[in-house]
Amino acid sequence: MKILVVGAGAVGGYAAARLLEAGLDVTLLVREGRKRQIAANGLVVLSPSGDYVGHPPLLVAGETGGPFDLAVIASKAYGLPLLLDQLKPYLHSRTAILPLLNGMKHMEQIAEALPGQPLLGGVARIEATLEEDGSIRHLTAMHRYTYGRYRANLTDTEYEIVHQTLSGVSLFSERADIEQDLWEKYAFISVMSGLTTLFQATVGEIRDSEPGLETFRRAFEETERVVRAAGGRLSEGYTNKQMAIVEGMSSASTTSMLRDMTQGLPTESEHIHGYLIELARRHGCPVSLFEVIRQRLAIYETRRSALADRPV
Numbered sequence: 259m260k261i262l263v264v265g266a267g268a269v270g271g272y273a274a275a276r277l278l279e280a281g282l283d284v285t286l287l288v289r290e291g292r293k294r295q296i297a298a299n300g301l302v303v304l305s306p307s308g309d310y311v312g313h314p315p316l317l318v319a320g321e322t323g324g325p326f327d328l329a330v331i332a333s334k335a336y337g338l339p340l341l342l343d344q345l346k347p348y349l350h351s352r353t354a355i356l357p358l359l360n361g362m363k364h365m366e367q368i369a370e371a372l373p374g375q376p377l378l379g380g381v382a383r384i385e386a387t388l389e390e391d392g393s394i395r396h397l398t399a400m401h402r403y404t405y406g407r408y409r410a411n412l413t414d415t416e417y418e419i420v421h422q423t424l425s426g427v428s429l430f431s432e433r434a435d436i437e438q439d440l441w442e443k444y445a446f447i448s449v450m451s452g453l454t455t456l457f458q459a460t461v462g463e464i465r466d467s468e469p470g471l472e473t474f475r476r477a478f479e480e481t482e483r484v485v486r487a488a489g490g491r492l493s494e495g496y497t498n499k500q501m502a503i504v505e506g507m508s509s510a511s512t513t514s515m516l517r518d519m520t521q522g523l524p525t526e527s528e529h530i531h532g533y534l535i536e537l538a539r540r541h542g543c544p545v546s547l548f549e550v551i552r553q554r555l556a557i558y559e560t561r562r563s564a565l566a567d568r569p570v
């Protein structure tokens with residue numbers, strides 16, 4: 259099976275390294291700058307689960323390659339429309355698409371941009387970051403990518419080939435109900451990215467200041483109501499289960515959105531919080547805390563664009 263990993267950042271680069279380690283046929287679709295970095299230093303992963311350095315084949319949009327049988331997509335949501343356009347020449351009609359983005363809205367976007375293309379669901383659970391020198395730093399011991407059939411648009415045989423391939427890579431585990439996993443991760447990341455960026459604080463700092471855990475509960479309750487009203491599946495007692503997770507989290511835990519904000523990079527807030535508010539309005543659910551979170555991030559994005567537009 260020929261695999262294309264699109265985006266060699268924190269999540270995609272980490273996936274590519276573990277797929278390559280397992281001896282799979284993996285090519286990376288990257289942009290010029292990243293190609294130069296990887297060509298010079300290799301694909302470098304620094305991880306408590308084991309470092310990796312390798313020199314996988316690289317493609318930049320427009321170059322000849324493929325077609326591939328599986329395309330793993332790991333860009334930020336705001337880069338997705340362009341990326342999907344650039345991906346088309348590397349697909350055949352049955353190439354399976356496995357997105358690893360946070361959120362839910364990208365599933366609709368991909369289905370619209372690539373009609374009829376087999377689409378899997380995928381969820382990345384990891385804390386990782388792309389360093390300035392191009393290495394990928396895996397920050398904690400946690401790393402688990404789940405995948406599964408999404409709305410039955412692959413044949414059993416097609417799915418079995420993907421499943422057989424990924425079953426040799428311990429990072430990846432199959433989920434029978436990937437749609438529920440996507441909704442659960444979406445609800446979780448909405449709260450975690452929302453609160454860490456609203457306060458520009460770690461989980462521990464929020465937890466240990468008044469009213470502490472109550473703020474998490476309020477955010478989880480708002481999210482749970484919206485997701486259920488929108489028809490999303492969540493496990494029984496979702497909010498209580500997430501509260502137990504938050505209580506047990508390391509004080510230093512943050513989110514990729516807070517890391518992006520700290521570095522002055524664009525955020526995925528519209529994809530995550532904007533979509534949650536869109537669903538809340540559609541289904542008549544009050545989300546006063548998320549209105550504030552979205553406003554906070556909109557102010558950040560406006561300031562960021564103004565700085566980016568300023569002549570040097």
Ligand SMILES: NC(=O)C1=CN([C@@H]2O[C@H](COP(=O)(O)OP(=O)(O)OC[C@H]3O[C@@H](n4cnc5c(N)ncnc54)[C@H](OP(=O)(O)O)[C@@H]3O)[C@@H](O)[C@H]2O)C=CC1
Nearest residue numbers: 265266267268269288289333337341359360385386388514
């Ligand atoms: N980082 C984390 O800990 C986690 C992140 N996630 C989610 O995973 C997704 C990816 O995040 P993350 O890996 O952190 O992001 P990064 O910014 O580290 O990586 C994204 C990569 O996509 C590349 N890219 C963007 N557009 C294109 C394109 N058209 N062609 C080729 N490459 C492209 C970027 O290239 P370039 O380097 O050239 O800009 C970049 O290397 C997000 O949805 C995020 O929310 C989920 C779990 C944890």
Ligand SMILES: CC(C)(CO)C(=O)C(=O)O
Nearest residue numbers: 382383384385450513514
């Ligand atoms: C919350 C976390 C670390 C879980 O994987 C995440 O998805 C992110 O920071 O983007």
